[in-house]
Structures are given as structure tokens and as C-alpha cells.
Amino acid sequence: MGTRFRFVARRIVIGLIQLIGLVLAVFFLIRLMPADPAARLVGMNASPEALAAARHSLGLDRPIAIQLAGYLGFLGEPGLLQGNLGKSWSSGAPIVTEIKQTLPITLELITLSFTGAFLVAFPIGTLCATRPGGWADKGTFVFSLFAGSQPEFWWGVLFIYIFFYLLNVAPPPLGRLDPLGSPPAVVTGFITIDSLLAWNFVALADGLHHLMLPVATKVFVLSGPMIKMIRQNMVRALGSDYILYAESCGLPPRMIARYALRNSLAPALTLIGVLYGYVLGGAVLIETIFSLGGIGQYSVGAVLNFDYPAIQGVVLVITAVSLVVYLALDIAQVLLDPRVAG
């Protein structure tokens, strides 16, 4: 237990260092970009005085170290360390507020997608593992290779066409809820959770109805690599020496199944980590198509409007979330598999 604890502690420290590195990286990279934020602020045809005034108002004429200190919150005005990310140039609202509104939407989408993909991939992958080389296995292989290489934004559009336009089963892609309905009070920002907390089942159903197509699109694309990985892990576990030996000892089949499962779980976590980064990026496209209003869609708006503070805030938050997720996965892996630390 001692080695594992030390490993976890070291990993957390590395994670913190990574976060610090991230903050610095975001800060400097934005400033390294060739475009000039001041020019964006006042327009392309502004006079030199207006430009200079804009630069001054943005604090861009101060030395870099002072800018960094200001950004972090050391100069009296609230900065990063106080939880302030500045104000959006497009809306004027504090960016933290806007992110607080939009991030949960994306997280909800991702969580539902991962869960859905897992519910689909797990039985299929396991079934194929028990009959490797058979027709079901080969067919599933082709499917997963195909699904994993699809442009999800196109499939989203296609699903809208089929299920909304042709079949009229899905709602129009105009957001998370019917604009005429009454949304539940915002507690977590998750439509599903908030509706349940408010006992508002109409909103719950409506929310799920609107999420149906976006989640289905993501599940379709995600299931490809997930099926492949689950199947691979299962085949390896089922064919392993320790399963054979456990059977020879006459252990109950449920226990053996548990062994196989637990042993294939640890390598699964690595791939979940990889997929997660991929999914986070893909959320941008899906949110845009279905107008869900998540942080992905927000970031598109921020970028197209050259809203520098918003861009900075978004990148910071999303990458930080990724780092935390990787950290959690690494720790879970160590707790599951003693060989990792040893």
C-alpha cells in the first residue's frame, strides 16, 4: 500500500505542476499570436491614437511580467487566483459566469454520451470476445472501424434530416429545451439533474428528447473505438493463464467473471482517457449543430468574434478539466492494478 500511496502523491504533485504550466502556457501563447487584440477592439481602420488608447486600456503596453501579475491577480484587481477570468468583449459579462453556465451543458452531453457508448459497446464487445473470428465478430469489427472514422458533424446533420425532417420523431435542433416550456431552476446546470431535483418531469422528458439526437450521434462515433478496445481486453483476459488456472481450481463462474472484468478494467481506463480528449473536442461541433449552448459552442463564438479574454478563459478551463480527468484516471488505475506503482 505504501508504494501506491507514494505514487498517487507524486502524480498529484505532477498534476499541480502541469496546471501551473498550463496557465503560463496559455498566457504566453495568446500573446505570441500574430494578430493584435487591440486592432480587433477598435477596428481595422482606427487612427494610431485610438489604437494606442486601446492598447493602453487593455494593459498591453505594460511589461510582460506586470501583465502576468495582473492576470494572476497580484496587482489589486481580482485575477485568476481569485477566480476571475475577466470580462467578455462581446457580451461584457464576467467570463467565469458564462463558463459556469455553459460548462455543465457540455459535461452533461459528454457524460451521457460516454455512458450510452459504454452501454452499447460493453455487451457487444464482450459477446464478440467469446466467439472471436466468428461472423458477428467480423461484422462488428467492420462496423467499429467504420464508425470510428466518421465525421460526427455530418452524421448529426444526417440524423436531423432523417429523424426530424423525414420521420418527425426528434425536435428541431434549436437548443436543449422547447423554447415555450418552463426550464427548471439551475442548480448544477445539468438539465437531467436539475429537472429531477425540481420534480419537473415534463422538463426532464423534454430535455432528454432534445438530447436524444446529439447523444445518439456521439454514441455512434464513440462506440467504434470502444467496442474494439473492450473486445481486445476481454479476449486477452479470457485467454489468460490466470483465468484458466482459476477454472482449474474450481472457482465459481461468477468469481471468475469478476476476475476477468477487473483485470480488463485497468487498461480500459487508459483508453477512456484518450477518448475523453477526443470527445471534448468533438462536442464543439455537435453543440453547434444542435444549438445546445455548451462551452464548445461558446468557444466557437469567442474565437470567431476575436474575444480574447473569453478565448483565454475557455482554453484554460477546458484543458484544466482534461488534466483533472487524466489525473483521476491515473489514480484509479493505480488503485486497481498494483503493478503500475511497483
Next chain:
Amino acid sequence: MSPTAALRRKAAAYPTLAVGVIIVTIVLLITLTSPWLAPFPPMSATPDVEAPPPDLIDVPGLLARAILGRLDKPVHWFGTDASGLDIFSRVLTAPRTDLVIAISANAISMVSGTLIGLLCGFYRGWLSELVMRISDLLQSFPVLISGMILVTLAGRNAGNIILALGLLYTPIYVRLARVETLSQRSRGYVEASRAIGLREIAIAARHVLPNALAPSLIQASVMVGFGILMTAGLSFVGAGVRPPTPEWGLMIAGGVDDMIQGVWWPSVFPGVAISLTVFGFASLGNGLERVYAR
């Protein structure tokens, strides 16, 4: 055994490789010959606006006449979009953007990533640790969003997309090359070469590098597919190439509003094109992996 029979045997043994090679070859051919294949100039509007593609029943007849050169005027095989641009010609010409960007970006990232990864794998030390940490950090940035930012701020053109993707994909190759190099270093034949008296540099160049390259090349095939998806995705949200450049993602984006109203052809055909192309690259990558693992 005759060459065709041998080829057929190989294709049967590695079906994904066969499928991948076929699809990729077709796409490459289209890329090269599209100026001659396209019936209409891809960026000039025609008077037919939002014209649907020909009915399925008419297609075989039209096709036969096209091959025999007996068409009186060129057909809009895939219909036209809201601006009157011929979709078929644009679908055929789009790979000149998509594929070129994807391949160039991957070329940059593969060369630089593999070199860095090789060096990091060979020379352990604080510098190589630092480089790996930076690479990891770079890799944790969300690719699409970072790509959007880089391209929009630097200017929306193909060259910048290539640079942005090249940068964002480099860490993947760095990690791959480093892992391979570390694994090769402890292989017996590296020691055997040392025992014979070969110098370290010669060992690296002649033994380690070629063996470490193979996984990178396999990965490259899959990554070109992802590059196409990324380019299309960027253009779709408006952070990629500018209209009216024919580009699959851009075309799909242009057809979204139409789709909701039932005009399906501007979005569907470019989507099918991407779908099959990326599947082809993924299949090729899978096939190469099987061959290499043998």
C-alpha cells in the same frame, strides 16, 4: 504463382489492407485528375440553383451517354447548391484542399515529432524529460478548439491550417517515436551491434531508427484520416478555409440550413465522400498494423 494470383492471396489474407489501398488510391487519383473529371468549374456559379440530382431511374441512361460522350450538356450528378455551384465538381475538387492539408500537416508533425521522440528516447536526461513534459502539455490541449484559435488568429487559409495541425499533431508522434526508441534500445541486436564495434550513431541510424519508424508510418495513415476530419470540422464551424473554396466540411456547413428544409443533396454527398475517404485511411492503417505485427 502468377503475380495476380499472389496479389489476390495477399488481399484475401489482409482484407482491411486491400480495402484501404483501393479507397486511398481512388481518392488520390481523383485528387490528381479532378480538373479533367469535373464537368463544371467548381467555383463558378451555374444558372441552376438548388437543382436536385437526377432521379435514380435516369442515372444508368445518363451514365451510359456520358461515357459515350453523347451528352448534349453536362449533368449535375449531385445537384447544385443554393448558390448554383455544381456539387459533383466540388466534391471531386475538394480533396485538393482536404487531402493536401491533411498530408502536409502530418508530414510536418511526423518528421519533427519522430526526430524529437528519437532524440528523447536515446538521450535520457533532464532536457529530454522537459521536452516530454512540454509535449504532454501540448497534447492535453483540445485539438479542435486550439486549431480554431490558431487558424482564426493567424488568418484563415490552408497554409495556416497546415501549420496549426502540424503543431498539434506533433506530440502524438513524439510519444510514439520515444516509446519505440526506448523499446528498441534494450533489444539484443542493439547490444550485438555494439559488441561488433559499431559506433552509437551508426547503431541509431542503421538499426534503431528504421525499426522505430514503422509504427509512426502506420499511425500516419490513420492520422491523415483524422486530419481530413479536423480540416472539415474547422471549416464547418467557420474557422477553416474560406468559401467558396471547395472543401467537404465547408460544403456540409453550407447545406445545413437546406437540410432542415428537405434539400438534402448539398450536405449528403460531401459527407459520403468524407465518410468513405477517412474510412479508407483507417482501413489502410489497420491493414498495415496487421502486416507489421505478423
Next chain:
Amino acid sequence: MPDDAVRVTEAVVSARDLTIAYPVDGKNIVALRDFTLAIQPGEIVGLIGEAACGKTTAAVAMLGLLRPPGRVLSGSVTIDGQDVFTLNREALRALRGRDVGLIVQSPRGALNPLLPIGRQIATVYRAHNKVTRREAHDHAIAMLRQVGINDPERRFHAFPHEISGGMAQRVLIAIALSSHPRLLVADEPTSGLDVTIQADFLDRMWRTIRAAGSAVLLVTQDLGVIANYCDRLLVMQDGAVVEESPVAAFFRGPQHPYSRSILLMQAERGAGAIEAPPADTPPLVSIRGLFKRYTLRRTRAVLQAVGGVYLDIRPGETLGLVGESGSGKTTVGRCILGLEKTDEGELVYRETKIDMRQGLPRALRPKMQIVFQDPFDSLDPRWTVNDLLAEPLGLHTSLRGEARQARIAELLTLVGLERTTATARPRMLSAGQQQRVGIARALACEPELIVLDEPTSALAPAARTAIILLLRALQQRLGIAYLFISHDLATVKHLSHRVAVMYLSQIVEQGDRDQIFSQPRHPYTRALLAAHLDTDPTRRRPDHPPAIRLEGEIPSPVDLPPGCYLAGRCPVALPRCAAEKQDLRVFETGRLVRCWRASEADLFPAEIDP
């Protein structure tokens, strides 16, 4: 014949015309064909054959097990009259836990990597006996103690990857013991174990079997194990049984040509002796005061891999370097060639003195070459044999073009390979052929000394013998000196002129081959030789238990004690041994022993005859 019929019905396990296949890409690959075998209670049947001949498939099938996706095409296996492949799950499960036991080749692979070993013993016990957790826990600890694992309360919590192979194998015996098996299947249980650990394991297994009266199927490639422990043996080739006979008869004269080829190889090894250079010839290579230490990253402890080794190798002679895990023998070979950094040591090549900390000077490299243990790993898989041999020729000779090709052809013939092998890639060659390429590559540099680092350990017995014969022939023809590093005493005996025995980083005894093998003086050498299994079925180990036996595990050379390193395990150790540092002393001419008690006349009791 009526007797046989009666016996078959009494058999514990009986397989009849069993055929098993594995579907690969839709086709059925037959792994086992018409396998028929009946084992009586108390009988030990051996199963021998090359890799992939189907012996493992047969072995686990006797327990009613199939590695997925295997399928039974025809035939049956009955245990106590019940057909195991048609039995319902619950009955089969009960049967397995109660009446059968399995020991596999890689014991750490058999244990669940995520659970502590003690828990695994307890789990199996609880699955078949109605006991509480506490009782199962205590039972597990008792079992660990019974199989000779020290400190069982602490070891209970160890994970499989934290224990040695030998210890893991004992855990498997502990699990098998728990159920007093009527049928025990052991699949290559000792491959990969050190000689003394193997002897200990086999003795324990023997006691377990005898106490329970079990029927045993013992799969192995080691003829020594068969000769000493089995009553009957089956020879398999390509999925079918080609011969079945009582052990004594087999060793006297096997019937099937394949069996004969196995035994013939054994016999041929002993024939012919090579002349040793005269005793006063100046050495070709001398090693003086070689030290190599590792500092462990995590615990900062110092692991002494080589602790002061002095060796002389004369031109054209073979010095055998023998030892078990942790002895440092491989490290010595690698340090000589500069493949490891040395902490201290001097290498004297003819008259030239070289500080080993600087590595081996490039000028000397062609003179001293090495052949590695893993033949495939030591060849670049992308190169052809031609390229592999051209590399050293390009470096050390001025042969180019036609002349170089001619030399390559010459080298191939020298090592017994066809000239057409030159265009092949390593993957297309068998392990034996790959090793020959490795030898050819070493020869291409025209060396005077070749370090052979366990060159035959990774090969099947037939290939093993062939390589040994080749090495002997090459030495006779080219006069190359060998440093032959191995743990296999039989091969060392047949190839070496002089032998040095190492234990935990030091040489404990050194002398002529005949001196060492017929009159070992150091307790460790004695134990090592006693642990070795001879292929003489008339003098079996269980009937003639050796007088000297080492207890416990081989310790890791970390934090070594001040006195004799063997003191903790030595059966004739005295307090002085543990306190006083032991030096190599001259025992008689050309003989060195690191034990102050070596000169005592009746140090070791006479062997016990029942």
C-alpha cells in the same frame, strides 16, 4: 489382457481418442489428435515433446479444460467415470476443487495479478470447504509455511509480481495441497527455475503426491525430470502420440525414430573430449578484481552484481562459468565486452592491461565477441542474414563485393547453414538456425575469445545438442577460447576444460572440469551438483535422496552479509562462517575454493541409501 481391462476401469483419469482443434479465421487447426491415456492412482506419467506439439493442450484437457477458443471435435475424458466435457458446471466445479490440481509453466502468470497471494489460497479453500474467513486465512498461512515460505504472515499480502518464480511455484503447490488432489497435472513446472529451486520443488511435489496417492501427468522437456520421477512416458509430435513406454525401457532403447532422435542427441553429447592447452600456457585474457554494483532507485540499497572476480582464460580452452540467479555470471560476461559499465577491474589481454572502467577499446572488439541467450532478439528483424554478416565484415575486414560474398558463404557453411539462408530474414528461421547466425556473426570478426551467454537456454533439447556439438567442432577447428556461461550443468560438463562456480556475485570454487564434477569441495557446488538430475532411470533421486540440500530461496545480492554469503543456507555452517569474510584459497594445484572447511575430510555425510 484381462488385467489391463480391469486396470483401465480403476484409472483415475482416462482420455479416449480425444481430438481438439482451435478455430482460426474460420478453419479448424487440429492441435491434438486421437489422444488416449489412462493414469492409475499413484502413477506418474511423463509427457515429452517439442514446443507446439500439443502437450499442453492434452495436459489441460485431462482436467476438462480448454483454452478458448478450443473445441473438442471428438473423444472424451473421464475422471472417476464421469465425462468431464459433458458434466454440468456445478458438478465439474466441485470435481475440480476437490479432486484435481494444476501446476503451470509460468506460475506468476497463473496467479491473479491483482490479488495478494495469501488471499488466493484462501479463496480457493473457501470455494470448496465451508469455513469462515478467519479459518481460511489461517489455513493459507499454514500452507505457506508448509511449502517452505518464510515469514508467511507478511508474505500473505504480497502480490504475484513481487515474488520470485520459485516462490510462486510453491504457492501453486500450496493451492494444490489444499485439495489433496487425486489427479495432478503439472505443465512444465520447472522450466525457468534455478537448479536448486527446481530440485526443492520436485521433492516437495513428490512428497505431496505420495501422501495423497495422486495420479500425475507431468509435462516436460527435461529428460532428467522424466528419468527421475516418472513411471511411464508418452512422446508427442505434431499433435499425436508417437510412442508410449515405461521409463526404464525407453532409456534403454526407444522405438519411434523421433524418440530415438531425442535420446541420441543426449548420448552424443558426451562423446569425444577436446584437448586442453598445457597448464603453463600464458592466459589469453585475464580478469582481475572485477566489481559491478547497482544502486536501486527506490530503496537506495546497493546490489552487488559482481564482487571481486578473478579469471584466466587460456587460448583455445573453454572456461565454464556456472551459477544460478543472482550469481553474476552473465554480468561478468557483459562487463568483459564493455556492454556494462564496470565499477572496478582490470582486463589483461595477452600483455596489454586495460582499465575496464573505460570499456573495451575498439581495436580489441573484433578479438572478443559474444553470442546471446535469445537468438531472435539479437538479430535485427528487418535485415537479411546476408546484411547481418556483412556488417562485421565491413567493419573489420577489407573484403568487398565478391570476396565478401564468398566469405559470407564460407561462414554459413562453417556454422552448418545452407548458403541459401543468406537471403532469409530472422523470422523465417528456427531458433536453432538463428543462433547459428549469431555464432557466424561472432566468427566474422575472427575473434580469439567468444563469450557464450547461455546460448542454448532458449532452445529445444534437439537444437541444444546440435549447437553444443557445433561449438565443440568450431573450437577444435579454429582454436577459439570460450567463456561458456550457463546454469545447465550437463552442457557445461560436455564443453568445458575448466569450470568456475559462482554464487551471489563471487566465485566459490574453480578448477578442472573433472575435479569439480567428481569431487566438489565447496558446499554450494556440492548442492548444485546434487540438485542436478541425471538421465539415469536406474538411480532415481527420490530413492537416493542427496546428502546435501539447500533450504529456502536464493537471496538477492543486496546488502550482503559480512561473512560467507552462503552461511544462512549452508547445512554445515558454523558461527565462524557468518562472522568471517571468506577468501578464495588454493586447495590443490589449479583448484580454488572459498570455504575454510573445504579441507576437512568428512565434512559431508555419506549419501543415505534406503
